[in-house]
Amino acid sequence: MVSQSAAPRTGSTDINEQPRSALKTGGTLNLSIQQWISQYNVGQVDGTQGDAQAILAMTQPRLWFLDESAKPSPNPDVLAAAAVTGTNPQVVTYKLNPAAIWSDQTPITWQDFATQWKTRNGADKRFQISGSTGYDVIANVEKGADEREVKVTFREPYADWQSLFDPLLPGTALDTPAEFNTGWIEKVPVWGGPWKIGTADKTAQTITLVPNPGYWGVKPVLDSVVFRALDSAAITDAYLNSEIDQAPGRQPDDYKRLAGAARTKIRSGGRWDLTVLTLGSKGPLADVRVRQAIGAAIDRDAIAKAQSSGLPFAVHTVGNHFLMPSQDGYADNAAEYGKLDLARAKSLLEQAGYAGKPLKLTYVVSASSTSTVPQLIQNMLAQAGITIELRKVPGNDFFEKYVNTGSFDLVSFRNVDQVFPSLSYPVFLSNGEQNYGRIGSPEIDKLIGQAAAETDHPKQIPLLNQIDVLLWQEEHSIALFQTPQILAVRDGLANFGAFGLRDDRQYVEVGYLK
Missing domain, CATH: 3.40.190.10 (Periplasmic binding protein-like II)
Structure with a gap:
């Protein structure tokens, strides 16, 4: 033991x-x-896989580095300075390192910022984007005092402005829909970071x-x-x-x-590391009572305990979609929507019309995963009369062909490093590009807009918790547990x-x- x-x-x-x-x-x-890695463009809808993002970030200019508390500081290799230089409207001025160049020998300039904004703000639907959050509230990106100064003007205040343009991608390699959508498949065409891809076998x-x-x-x-x-x-x-x-x-x-x-x-x-069960909204799951029944049939404490067995640390449940336990502002908002109550689960299923007919759902699982979570949830839902088919799919297809396309009733995976709340907004907005289950509400959308515009962090926290309460009520997804980083590393x-x-x-x- x-x-x-x-x-x-x-x-x-x-x-x-x-x-x-x-x-x-x-x-x-x-x-x-x-x-x-099939898609390296982090701005493209298939470019959200974590390893792809990490490799891309090594090959491109990073504007910011985060310290132990996730506070950003400029990367001097790329940014000489960056600051809010106007508040009504909000204006951010970036000053680029004059030595910064792309691999095609062109300088890194304000035009790269302008292209990233234009391709990712959602205005041109030909660009298949992973999310427009933040870029969609920018009014203009223009040249400052010279080519190396960037002036970004926002239509409304935007709290997480430091999450934008990072990493910065080369404008000339993604300024057309074809380049943006397919020009980064299995390759990085232009680079501007400390690394480049040497070989890909x-x-x-x-x-x-x-x-x-x-x-x-x-x-x-x-x-x-x-x-x-x-x-x-x-x-x-x-x-x-x-x-x-x-x-x-x-x-x-x-x-x-x-x-x-x-x-x-x-x-x-x-680490910011949350394992989450994401629910679809097709067929029976279009009824919120069915989704809530699933939440009431799952014993999150038992799942966390199972993950803890044999480890040096106890794994704990998480009751929040935005904040990890011990982060400033964290609140457990799960209430009855994340609490085991089989009687409530069966009652909700009866109300939804499943008193006499069986409810069968499909849980998509990556064949390369060793997680026991799907089997645990399958057994728990069986106690409420819900039959779960575990459909194993090839690991290389899991996200691109199933998760990203919403081809599931249930699916679980880890979300990591969502240290800026805005990184999660495309997951929770009703028309968000990463809202794969398509569950949301006008009220959630409105509150996300308010939270995004609240630049005073202590005032933003209550808004995030209000959104979180609604996410639990909608049973958009069920936050399960935070996994501590436990890594074996060469000494x-x-x-x-x-x-x-x-x-x-x-x-x-x-x-x-x-």
Whole structure:
């Protein structure tokens, strides 16, 4: 039996922080990813997969780095300065590093900002976007004092302006619908970050990043970072065979095998990491009573306890779609909508007309996942008379062909690093591009508009919690639990591991100790 301590607070980190002088020059970092990356354009509807976003961010200019509390500070390689320079209307002025250039040797200028705004604000429906939040309230993007100064004017106040244009993408590589939608399939056509894609071997399912020779800023210590698509079940063995240098210990069996491995340190932290059950709205699920019955039939505490077994930390339920426990403003808003009550579940099903006829639903599961959550939920819903078919689909198809297209009744996955509330708005707006279950309401939409425009953070928190209460009532999705970061990492690796809320993961400081 593993003795358990309190889970790391949200924001805590463990990365073996070291100065560059303590690191060897060169070396390779080998990492696993969930699937082969088919779409690298983070602004495109199929570009929301987390590994794709992480790899893209290494190859493109990052405007901001986040500290342990998720507070942004400018990346000096790209931003000389950025600030709100007007409040009525809100104006943000960016001053770019005059040395910043794209891989095609053109300078990074205000026009790249203008193109990102025009392609992602939702005005031109030919651009298949992943979300317009923030870009849709910009009135204009124009040249400032020179080509390297950008003046962004908003139609209404926008709190999370620092979440926009980051990473910045090359305007010339996505300014037409064809380039935007298909020009980034399985490739990064132009880059402007510290890394570039060296090789992409679809047969071996590996993507190798190498330093960008034209990068003007802080250059990587490592010679390469190799990403390899692996099924979850294969990751621990790959780590123990020294094929990769990091492996998650979130599952008890994995943790047990990894904790005693040679040349290994277990690093833990508190990341924004929420496992969520997303519900569809087709057929029986169009009735909110059926969705609420599902919420009443699920024992979230039992699911969290099952995830905790054999781990060094107890995994806890989360009662909020925007904030993690221990984050400022967190409130548990689940109420009866996230509480086990079988009698209530059966009553709601009777009211919805399922007293005598069976209710059968499909739960889409990635074949590469080792999570026990789908089986647990299947068993729980059976107690309320709901039959669940677990439909396993190929890991490479899970998001693109099923989740993103709304082809499910139930589906569960992890949402990570949603540290700006606005990153979640496209998930909850009724016409939001990432609202795959198509559940929402005019009231939720109105409150999201108010929260987005509230630049005073203490005043924004109550609005987020009001929205959250309504999300639970609608049973839009059921927040399940926060997973602590528990990672097995090669013991000689520095500036790498459990980053918590930190986001400076362009990996330029990662390396092996001398």
